[in-house]
Amino acid sequence: MRMSKLYIPTLREMPAEAEIASHKLLLRSGMMRKLVSGVYSYLPMGYRVIRKVEQIVREEMDRAGSQELLMSAIQPKEIWEATGRWENFGPEMFRLKDRNDREFCLGPTHEEYFTNLIKDEVKSYKQLPLNLYQIQTKYRDEKRPRFGLMRCREFIMKDAYSFDADEESMKKAYEIMWEAYDKVFTRLKLKYKVVQGDTGAMGGKISHEFMAMSEVGESLVAYCDHCDYAATDEKAEVIYKVRENLSEELELEKVHTPNITTIEALVEFFNVEHSNFAKALVFNVSGKPVVAIIPGDRELNETKFCNYLGVGEHEVEMADENMILDITGANKGFTGPIGLKKGVRLLIDSRITKMKNLVVGGNETDYHLKNVNYGRDFTGEVVDDLLLVREGDICPKCGKSLKMDRGIEVGNIFQLGTKYSDSLGANFLDENGKEKPFIMGCYGIGISRSVAAVVEQYHDEDGIIWPLVVAPYHIIITVVNIKNEEQIDLGESLYKELNSMGLEVVLDDRNERAGVKFKDRDLIGIPIRITIGKKAGESIVEYSIRGKDEKLEIGVDELTSLIKDEFNKAGLKI
Numbered sequence: 305m306r307m308s309k310l311y312i313p314t315l316r317e318m319p320a321e322a323e324i325a326s327h328k329l330l331l332r333s334g335m336m337r338k339l340v341s342g343v344y345s346y347l348p349m350g351y352r353v354i355r356k357v358e359q360i361v362r363e364e365m366d367r368a369g370s371q372e373l374l375m376s377a378i379q380p381k382e383i384w385e386a387t388g389r390w391e392n393f394g395p396e397m398f399r400l401k402d403r404n405d406r407e408f409c410l411g412p413t414h415e416e417y418f419t420n421l422i423k424d425e426v427k428s429y430k431q432l433p434l435n436l437y438q439i440q441t442k443y444r445d446e447k448r449p450r451f452g453l454m455r456c457r458e459f460i461m462k463d464a465y466s467f468d469a470d471e472e473s474m475k476k477a478y479e480i481m482w483e484a485y486d487k488v489f490t491r492l493k494l495k496y497k498v499v500q501g502d503t504g505a506m507g508g509k510i511s512h513e514f515m516a517m518s519e520v521g522e523s524l525v526a527y528c529d530h531c532d533y534a535a536t537d538e539k540a541e542v543i544y545k546v547r548e549n550l551s552e553e554l555e556l557e558k559v560h561t562p563n564i565t566t567i568e569a570l571v572e573f574f575n576v577e578h579s580n581f582a583k584a585l586v587f588n589v590s591g592k593p594v595v596a597i598i599p600g601d602r603e604l605n606e607t608k609f610c611n612y613l614g615v616g617e618h619e620v621e622m623a624d625e626n627m628i629l630d631i632t633g634a635n636k637g638f639t640g641p642i643g644l645k646k647g648v649r650l651l652i653d654s655r656i657t658k659m660k661n662l663v664v665g666g667n668e669t670d671y672h673l674k675n676v677n678y679g680r681d682f683t684g685e686v687v688d689d690l691l692l693v694r695e696g697d698i699c700p701k702c703g704k705s706l707k708m709d710r711g712i713e714v715g716n717i718f719q720l721g722t723k724y725s726d727s728l729g730a731n732f733l734d735e736n737g738k739e740k741p742f743i744m745g746c747y748g749i750g751i752s753r754s755v756a757a758v759v760e761q762y763h764d765e766d767g768i769i770w771p772l773v774v775a776p777y778h779i780i781i782t783v784v785n786i787k788n789e790e791q792i793d794l795g796e797s798l799y800k801e802l803n804s805m806g807l808e809v810v811l812d813d814r815n816e817r818a819g820v821k822f823k824d825r826d827l828i829g830i831p832i833r834i835t836i837g838k839k840a841g842e843s844i845v846e847y848s849i850r851g852k853d854e855k856l857e858i859g860v861d862e863l864t865s866l867i868k869d870e871f872n873k874a875g876l877k878i
Contacts, residue, residue: 565637
């Protein structure tokens, strides 16, 4: 491709709305453009990267025995109603009606659709196992689209679904997909971790997420350097050691605490540690109050809270002052577990039941209670673990300390079981002629999000540094002065020769200053760079690799060998 003909509208100024490197650089380098918040167009260079990521995914999915198809983004309401997700999925679902007033959604995911597809076609165990996938655009009405391709309303995704006759076969399919994902992200040159994830709206009991590590990642990962334990902060089990307290349960005491409503202020007032308090958090869950009690030195894990209640996060919000006053008789900041209005659900983290002589809100404005003990003074629904993990917590697998890091979720795999096959009546006949539901798994890779993750891991202050495997073009030839006949002739000659070798080459033949060409070249990030300057008459060029300081002056007859070496290092063939 000739740069003079290439549609690549680079920007000199930093886009005002862009917050992270991938968002800034994909806009500045002319790889994409925003239509509205959370909706982007992929311009020629950016779409070439998208297609290369898709191809890597296709190759590994095909190699793993999955078969590609393509389904509609429009899905009817009925199949979502059958699984209960039409209402439960929440406001992120784009909903629409046709001219006949029939309701549809723009698919945020495709579990129902795939299950519905095969239920009338696959009738015998002899047709199993089956694994199908597609690469398609998904739609989610994000409350706050941000970070460019990280959190969009429209995004490109590979989703696959496995159908098996029994649990053992499903687990094998899960392992095969895990291995395929390892190969995909390794080929994309991403530094990633595989972590335990929360199954969320997809369902099932087991899931894992593939996290591209990045300081701007929206997900927090807890991991152990001493074993292979790793989990998202939503999923991570918290081992909270309650300090042994051999003292007897003391007599409950009411204490006047005027205007003292925070744990920090209470610690100073009572002159005791944070762990001596029980923190009460009041939520409005679909219009009904729910109170959670956790140790005063910890934070509530809202995902665990929602999972216990069996509700979506969109159904939960912090209670307002009126609701708090109604259920406690007190202002905000004085809520406790004793004397709540009848019928209010009270969830208690299990560690609270082992702690003695706690300080809690008195459910009376300006008062707290001390020496409060579970069982004697209050009871409630005991939940094994409601806490959010934090750095330094005990690893639940080996007992060492956990570390925390940020990651970008680029892939996930789920063991769904029979959630969708049961709901949609998707059954097959086993070898004994008995009807059974399919055991399912589902597997997603964010194609567009993976592009952003690559940029987050491969960039510098000058622009993108594409790994060769996903670069929009392999080589860029920069002719410093196109008015110099020797330079342009050598550039044209190399352009034709390298193209004939099957390489993807850009020839910068623009009538621009050398500085402009070099800045654009750094910004775009094409890996192999050939600069043709004053020594063109001697058939000498400058050879360099984006992101490396070394620049070599070499004869053109040496180029092929160096380029082949670069391809070999990247695991590619010429």
